[in-house]
Amino acid sequence: MTDASVPQNVAPPPAEVPDVDLYHAHSWITKYVFSQDAKVIAIQYAGTAITVGILALVLSWVIRLQLAFPGAIPFIDANVYYQSVTMHGMIMVVYMLTAIFLGGFGNYLIPLMVGARDMVFPYVNMLSYWVYLIATLVLVSSYFFPGGPTGAGWTLYPPQSILTGTPGHEYGIILMLVSLILFIVGFTMGGLNYVVTVLQARTRGMTLMRMPLTVWGIFAAAVMALLAFPGLFVACLMLLLDRTLGTSFFMPSLVELGERKDYVGGSPILFQHLFWFFGHPEVYIVALPAFGIVSDLISVHARKNIFGYKMMVWAIIAIGVLSMVVWGHHMYISGMDPWFGFFFAVTTLAIAVPTALKVYNWVLTLWHADIHFTTPMLFALGFLVTFVNGGITGLYLGNVIVDVPLSATLFVVAHFHMVMGIAPVLVIFGAIYHWYPKITGRMMDERLGKIHFWITFLGAYAIFFPMHYLGVLGMPRRFYEMGETAFVPASAATLNIVITVIALAVGFAQSIFFYNLFKSLKYGAPAGGNPWRAASLEWQTPETPPGHGNWGQQLPVVYRWPYAYSVPGAPEDYLPQNAPPMRGEHSP
Amino acid sequence: MTAEPVTTEHVTTELNLRSSLHGMVADWSSDQRSFKSASWGKAMMWIFLVSDTFVFSCFLISYMTVRMSTTVEWPHPSEIFALEIGGKKIPLILIAIMTFDLITSSGTMAMAVNFAYARERRKAAILMLVTAFFGAAFVGMQAFEWTKLIHEGVRPWGNPFGAAQFGSSFFMITGFHGFHVSIGVIFLLIVARAVWRGDYDVGRRGFFTSRRGRYEIVEIMGLYWHFVDLVWVFIFAFFYLW
Numbered sequence: 001m002t003d004a005s006v007p008q009n010v011a012p013p014p015a016e017v018p019d020v021d022l023y024h025a026h027s028w029i030t031k032y033v034f035s036q037d038a039k040v041i042a043i044q045y046a047g048t049a050i051t052v053g054i055l056a057l058v059l060s061w062v063i064r065l066q067l068a069f070p071g072a073i074p075f076i077d078a079n080v081y082y083q084s085v086t087m088h089g090m091i092m093v094v095y096m097l098t099a100i101f102l103g104g105f106g107n108y109l110i111p112l113m114v115g116a117r118d119m120v121f122p123y124v125n126m127l128s129y130w131v132y133l134i135a136t137l138v139l140v141s142s143y144f145f146p147g148g149p150t151g152a153g154w155t156l157y158p159p160q161s162i163l164t165g166t167p168g169h170e171y172g173i174i175l176m177l178v179s180l181i182l183f184i185v186g187f188t189m190g191g192l193n194y195v196v197t198v199l200q201a202r203t204r205g206m207t208l209m210r211m212p213l214t215v216w217g218i219f220a221a222a223v224m225a226l227l228a229f230p231g232l233f234v235a236c237l238m239l240l241l242d243r244t245l246g247t248s249f250f251m252p253s254l255v256e257l258g259e260r261k262d263y264v265g266g267s268p269i270l271f272q273h274l275f276w277f278f279g280h281p282e283v284y285i286v287a288l289p290a291f292g293i294v295s296d297l298i299s300v301h302a303r304k305n306i307f308g309y310k311m312m313v314w315a316i317i318a319i320g321v322l323s324m325v326v327w328g329h330h331m332y333i334s335g336m337d338p339w340f341g342f343f344f345a346v347t348t349l350a351i352a353v354p355t356a357l358k359v360y361n362w363v364l365t366l367w368h369a370d371i372h373f374t375t376p377m378l379f380a381l382g383f384l385v386t387f388v389n390g391g392i393t394g395l396y397l398g399n400v401i402v403d404v405p406l407s408a409t410l411f412v413v414a415h416f417h418m419v420m421g422i423a424p425v426l427v428i429f430g431a432i433y434h435w436y437p438k439i440t441g442r443m444m445d446e447r448l449g450k451i452h453f454w455i456t457f458l459g460a461y462a463i464f465f466p467m468h469y470l471g472v473l474g475m476p477r478r479f480y481e482m483g484e485t486a487f488v489p490a491s492a493a494t495l496n497i498v499i500t501v502i503a504l505a506v507g508f509a510q511s512i513f514f515y516n517l518f519k520s521l522k523y524g525a526p527a528g529g530n531p532w533r534a535a536s537l538e539w540q541t542p543e544t545p546p547g548h549g550n551w552g553q554q555l556p557v558v559y560r561w562p563y564a565y566s567v568p569g570a571p572e573d574y575l576p577q578n579a580p581p582m583r584g585e586h587s588p
Numbered sequence: 589m590t591a592e593p594v595t596t597e598h599v600t601t602e603l604n605l606r607s608s609l610h611g612m613v614a615d616w617s618s619d620q621r622s623f624k625s626a627s628w629g630k631a632m633m634w635i636f637l638v639s640d641t642f643v644f645s646c647f648l649i650s651y652m653t654v655r656m657s658t659t660v661e662w663p664h665p666s667e668i669f670a671l672e673i674g675g676k677k678i679p680l681i682l683i684a685i686m687t688f689d690l691i692t693s694s695g696t697m698a699m700a701v702n703f704a705y706a707r708e709r710r711k712a713a714i715l716m717l718v719t720a721f722f723g724a725a726f727v728g729m730q731a732f733e734w735t736k737l738i739h740e741g742v743r744p745w746g747n748p749f750g751a752a753q754f755g756s757s758f759f760m761i762t763g764f765h766g767f768h769v770s771i772g773v774i775f776l777l778i779v780a781r782a783v784w785r786g787d788y789d790v791g792r793r794g795f796f797t798s799r800r801g802r803y804e805i806v807e808i809m810g811l812y813w814h815f816v817d818l819v820w821v822f823i824f825a826f827f828y829l830w
């Protein structure tokens with residue numbers, strides 16, 4: 001770098017790696033279908049994830065209709081109900097949230113935010129999407145097999161998940177397990193790309209401590225996924241062998257319908273350990289990218305640097321490490337040595353410390369800030385509220401003695417929907433409103449966006465907040481119908497009807513978002529390169545939407561962190577990461 | 589009295605320790621790359637191997653768990669894995685040969701890496717082929733062992749010698765490891781062909797990735813191969829010696 005305007009002492013070092021040799025697509029097919037461009041792969045990932053997400057949303061209506069009007073809708077029998085519960089949970093957690101955060105936002109934002117031309121291995125990245133797509137198709141195809149999809153619950157606990165009483169025990173469970181194995185294979189290919197791109201393909205001047213928190217969140221989540229998915233992989237493979245070859249990894253000796261099965265001596269608890277060794281980190285695989293994105297949304301739209309950036313980074317790492325050793329809190333009622341319960345309760349509650357630290361830092365970022373109530377900001381604020389709410393009920397459930405009576409009630413359903421359902425989904429919406437101008441070059445409609453926000457936020461609250469109350473009453477989750485149950489008052493049934501009506505309305509209201517999404521493609525106001533006046537690197541691309549290779553002729557050079565907002569003396573109140581240093585500037 | 593003089597040895601160790609720690613901190617707080625000496629491919633393979641370690645750990649821990657959870661007695665490994673040669677039963681003889689074979693292949697692999705960096709294409713390619721041959725021989729011996737056990741009535745769902753989980757874990761874990769070796773053999777053949785032809789000298793583009801490869805791919809291949817060997821040592825210890 002021999003830029004004369006740059007003082008020598010701040011000039012970044014020379015490039016360590018020669019600029020990459022990009023693959024240039026020649027046909028429409030290699031450009032948009034079998035594309036090796038991370039940005040196209042991101043949109044494919046997000047599109048597929050949102051499509052199956054809509055299916056899962058419809059399935060949630062089936063669940064809600066049954067709970068509100070038991071037996072009133074002819075096609076919802078017990079089998080359909082359990083299949084809907086299972087597919088809704090599995091699709092939302094794995095195929096929607098994980099895929100959209102890592103495959104969607106990860107692919108789009110990591111190369112742009114760290115100043116790379118693309119992911120490090122574009123071909124493997126492309127394979128990752130196609131394997132994910134096949135996994136999704138295998139899962140959905142279980143609707144077309146005799147017996148339908150599995151109704152084992154998203155946790156797929158053996159022995160019941162592979163016994164004949166469970167719907168979908170013929171093909172559904174096999175397809176579910178095969179699909180999960182495929183998903184993990186596909187994810188591993190993508191995950192390696194995200195991790196190596198962040199570690200090894202940053203541009204000059206981009207230190208780890210100058211990366212936007214979005215990248216930190218996605219990076220930490222990808223690392224965790226690479227360590228946690230092996231647990232699910234092994235569990236799925238062994239369950240598949242139990243189901244197809246009749247091995248007894250998880251199956252003890254048991255009698256079914258008066259007939260003794262051939263299984264002998266397996267350990268069902270082993271499955272739970274393997275499943276939750278994946279299952280708990282999975283919560284943070286979804287939450288950490290959301291934490292990162294929300295930090296950036298708040299900082300940009302409040303025109304203030306994020307409060308305590310270093311603390312935020314270390315909190316992400318601490319949460320990631322701790323979340324690998326808390327899985328046992330999902331198994332308090334499976335029976336465990338009290339000392340294990342003690343250990344898992346302590347580690348679980350310890351996560352509250354870095355998490356609370358993040359919440360305080362978000363609030364302190366907003367303190368005395370120049371808050372712009374744009375749609376992305378509203379969604380970010382909505383996230384703060386729902387996340388704190390869901391986090392606090394997490395403190396209840398993390399304690400063994402409080403968890404035992406509340407386990408398997410609607411309180412748990414309310415808790416995890418608040419903390420890892422609604423909260424991350426609000427972030428996804430906020431992020432789409434925020435980055436849509438970069439992806440398409442046009443703004444989304446703000447008025448429709450605000451209507452969408454208020455309906456979604458208030459509606460989601462109205463759905464899940466009363467559910468805590470139902471749970472405290474003792475109303476169990478996953479029950480097809482309650483029948484005559486003395487401890488459930490009649491008012492609870494009324495409340496269930498109210499929740500269902502709101503759930504249907506909020507679900508339909510999402511069409512406002514999709515209308516906005518597609519309408520703005522053509523009719524949205526032209527956005528320009530940087531409509532939010534954001535400092536991070538993805539807004540500084542020479543073209544909008546960014547072209548193949550992202551940066552034109554020359555890779556950008558980074559001189560500061562991505563949070564240089566309201567800088568005194570700066571020409572426009574902010575300094576992009578790649579603007580040459582100002583005289584007397586003290587940005588990190 | 590003066591303090592004991594500090595020997596030069598002490599000083600160097602301390603300095604090395606300090607400079608390596610400082611070096612690590614410096615690398616991780618720098619821009620561009622966190623692992624300064626690792627290329628993208630090498631970093632990716634290392635991280636993949638960490639993930640794969642978790643897969644094999646989960647397998648082995650699950651195996652230990654079912655071995656303890658089952659109520660039926662576990663078959664005796666030195667009898668099950670014995671081979672009758674010349675009318676005498678020799679315990680673990682096949683496994684000894686298999687282990688020796690795989691560890692030898694690690695040696696030839698390391699030599700191949702050395703020759704690849706020295707640009708001695710023919711030698712590198714031949715050593716890779718030898719490695720692939722040892723790998724294929726390993727898989728072949730595994731197939732022989734599987735056949736023998738199947739003939740004796742061992743099945744994934746049960747066996748005449750004891751706990752059903754013996755067959756389940758054995759076929760699953762050695763199968764998964766054998767799958768790793770087979771994949772390794774296929775890639776060794778592909779890379780050996782490219783090295784033999786001199787693809788990495790002329791900058792020929794990969795068929796799928798359309799990227800130019802480098803001789804470093806031999807080392808990356810080697811990382812994978814040594815890992816598969818190392819995993820075998822654990823499987824060997826936990827399965828055959830326990």
